[in-house]
Structures are given as C-alpha cells and as structure tokens.
Amino acid sequence: MTERQTTTEAAGGVALTGTPALELRNVNASYGTTSVLRDVSLRVEPGSVTALIGPNGAGKTTSLRVASGLIRPSSGEVLIDGDEVTRTSAARRSRAGLCHVPEGRGVYRNLTVRENLLMQSNAFNAQESIEIATGVFPRLGERLNQKAGTMSGGEQQMLALSAAYVANPRLVLVDEPSLGLAPIIVDLVFDFLRTLREKGVALLLVDQYALRTLSIADHAYVLRRGEIAYDGSAETLLQGNVLDQYIGDGAA
Numbered sequence: 001m002t003e004r005q006t007t008t009e010a011a012g013g014v015a016l017t018g019t020p021a022l023e024l025r026n027v028n029a030s031y032g033t034t035s036v037l038r039d040v041s042l043r044v045e046p047g048s049v050t051a052l053i054g055p056n057g058a059g060k061t062t063s064l065r066v067a068s069g070l071i072r073p074s075s076g077e078v079l080i081d082g083d084e085v086t087r088t089s090a091a092r093r094s095r096a097g098l099c100h101v102p103e104g105r106g107v108y109r110n111l112t113v114r115e116n117l118l119m120q121s122n123a124f125n126a127q128e129s130i131e132i133a134t135g136v137f138p139r140l141g142e143r144l145n146q147k148a149g150t151m152s153g154g155e156q157q158m159l160a161l162s163a164a165y166v167a168n169p170r171l172v173l174v175d176e177p178s179l180g181l182a183p184i185i186v187d188l189v190f191d192f193l194r195t196l197r198e199k200g201v202a203l204l205l206v207d208q209y210a211l212r213t214l215s216i217a218d219h220a221y222v223l224r225r226g227e228i229a230y231d232g233s234a235e236t237l238l239q240g241n242v243l244d245q246y247i248g249d250g251a252a
C-alpha cells in the first residue's frame, strides 16, 4: 500500500462523522526557513485514541505543539470541539479542556510532588487532586514532599502524566510517554493511557513503540517528512506488513 489511504471510518469502530475533539486542517509549519509540516490534516474523535507515528524527525512533536498552541502554523487551522483556535494561546486552549504532556517530562524539577500536583490542578480542589493522582499512581503518594527533579525518570513521568487526570481535560496530547523508561514502567504508562480512554478522554498519542501505540488506538496517522502518508484505522496498520511499508524498521 503505497498510496495515501483515506479511510473515513476506523475499523476500531470510531466513525469520523461528528465534531472532532481536535482537528488540524491543512497545517503548514516551519522553524525559521525550514519547512517541517506540509499540508497536515488530522482529526481526533471524542473519546477515542488516535496514534500519530512516524520516523524520527517526521514532525510528530511539532504537530502536537501546533495543536496545543506552542507553535503557530504558517497556514492552516486548528479546531478544538469545532471552534477555531489557531490564533489563541496555549493557556486558553488548556482552559478549553486540552492537556499537553510534552516529551521529556513536563514537571517543575525544583518543586515537590505535592506542589507540582497543585500546579496541575490550578489550585482548584487541591486536596482532591492529590488524592486522585496518588490513587492512580500510589508511588507519588509516598513522595509528596520530594523534589520532582530528584525522582527517577519513571516517577517523573507518572507525575507528568497525572496532569492528564488532575486537570480533568477532555483532550490529551501525549508525546513519547515511554521514552527512556524500564519495561515495567512502560506497562504502567500504557495501563494509565487505557484508563484515560475509559474515562472518555480523547487522546492523541505519539510514542516510539509503534505496535503498542497502535494496539490501544482506534485511528492512526503516519507522518513522513512532514506529510501524512497514512490516514486510516489502527487495526489495518497492524495487519501483515502494512506498518513496515510506512515506517520500515521503525516498528517496535
């Protein structure tokens, strides 16, 4: 399958008919004069998991940054729940229910676990937030007074991911949550992502483990050199050697 597939219904059962939780329409983005995204269009349906996979440097992180408002596209549109937000700030998109968990642990290293959780909850329902986060990740409960920067990589990732629970978002963008983690912690991270999905959160997931990412996804996009090379069901991409045709040895 070498041509771009334009399936409009995911075999995972998510029909692409309603208002998407997130939509990028014909987005172009660059860093300086280097063009990174070319005519990228993608949708994340409410309550579904969408995988965004592709080789290193394809533009996955940049797509998430455009979606959350950290980067302005040079052209194209970003919509959240059908509202055009292309020119609104990241803070405003966060108030609209978007949570971006960036690559490389989005925690305040010099603050304690408790203080990080308070920041994630915007200080509303502070005690409740701590209870929720430590319920999902009991290990955080044992380390509430520890500085985040002194925790292990896995613990920091749990803390970063807890924002996706504590802030009670409707749409979560997660960038490489399993990067550099031991296999047992990766299991925990994927369990957590499944829990989020069961909660009805719409999830856009970028991760190095393509097979694992696709196995929890309904819909999938493959980005290659800044362009969408595949747009279709995650299940189809998992069949036979279809994934190999898109990302070759990058599948893991």
Ligand SMILES: Nc1ncnc2c1ncn2[C@@H]1O[C@H](COP(=O)(O)OP(=O)(O)OP(=O)(O)O)[C@@H](O)[C@H]1O
Pocket (backbone or CB within 6 Å): 031, 034, 036, 054, 055, 056, 057, 058, 059, 060, 061, 062, 063
């Ligand atoms: N701040 C920046 N300034 C200049 N170029 C950048 C910047 N950030 C990313 N790039 C370039 O943009 C391209 C896309 O990067 P991006 O991080 O979006 O890719 P990616 O698909 O997430 O890659 P990876 O899987 O390696 O994390 C790469 O060629 C990268 O070198």
